[in-house]
Amino acid sequence: MNRFLIVTLLLVCCPWIAWAAEPAKVLIVVGPSNHPPGSHEVAAGGRLMQYCLQHMDNLPDVRADVVYEWPGEKLRADAATVVFIGDTFPPNRLPDPKRCLADLEAMMTRGCGIVCVHYATGLRGEDVAEDGDHPLLRWLGGYFANRTCPHHESFARIYPSATITPAAPQHPISRGWREFTLRDEPYINNYFGKDGNRLAANVTALATSLLPPEKPRPETVAWCVERPDGGRGFGIVMPHFYKNWSQQDLRRCILNGIVWTARLEVPAAGVQTTLPDLATFQPAAVE
DSSP, X not given: OOHHHHHHXXXXXXXXXXXXXXXXXXXXXXXXXXXXXXXXXHHHHHHHHHHHHHTOTTOOOEEEEEESSOOOHHHHHXXXXXXXXXXXXXXXXXXXXXXXXXXXXXXXXXXXXXXXXXXXXXXXXXXXXXXXXXXXXXXXXXXXEOTTOSSOOOBOOOEEEEEEXXXXXXXXXXXXXXXXXXXXXXXXXXXXXXXXXXOOTTEEEEEEEEESTTSXXXXXXEEEEEOTTSOEEEEEOOOSBGGGGGOHHHHHHHHHHHHHHTTOOOOTTOOOOOOXXXXXXXXXXXX
């Protein structure tokens, strides 16, 4: 029996084989940003994440698509997880937010993962109910409450030296990265529900930082959630500066989070990638 016939019979008799061979698909949605060069750089950050996901040394068969507008039905339907990067939560900033949120609700209902990076964790007062309710609170487990929010205020400030400490060493997202220090803008006093900055039972603090320096307390700067619909969410409030994507521990934490929300097994040593020069991804500025 020739090879072609064997493969055909296998696909007819065991169609799950074809499904299993399909790469996991990650959808990266880049929202608007008006930050100066070298900070946020959301388009370059989206391309950088795409490259890293498609060039993982120890986790092949992942495909990542980057879009700069609301994605079409096919991309939404195929995505195992969706990653947002932009100035506040992109579905609320792109045209027709009501439709965007309805489409995203359908993705979340089927168990799609969700990731928000830095300011994409943010919501404005106009986005939320008076009591702070928004679907992102359930999908992601928490969010950065912009100063225009009536119910809560998170704080954004650049720290010359913020130390980021793993808070859940046994969690898959924590694999392969260690405590690190960097100059950045990790948001603090993030909102996790009606108890303010107290995490719900299904939300796990992954990284903390003792901030602000003049009155330090452990602040949750990365977290994840296991949702009742079977989906997973991951939020991280860094990096502000584009150059900090070169920080391997930070980058590994983010890539681990994306992989975990896509319901893939995070490698024991965390995601391994070799990053080219940051200018490769066409930021307005690296510094």
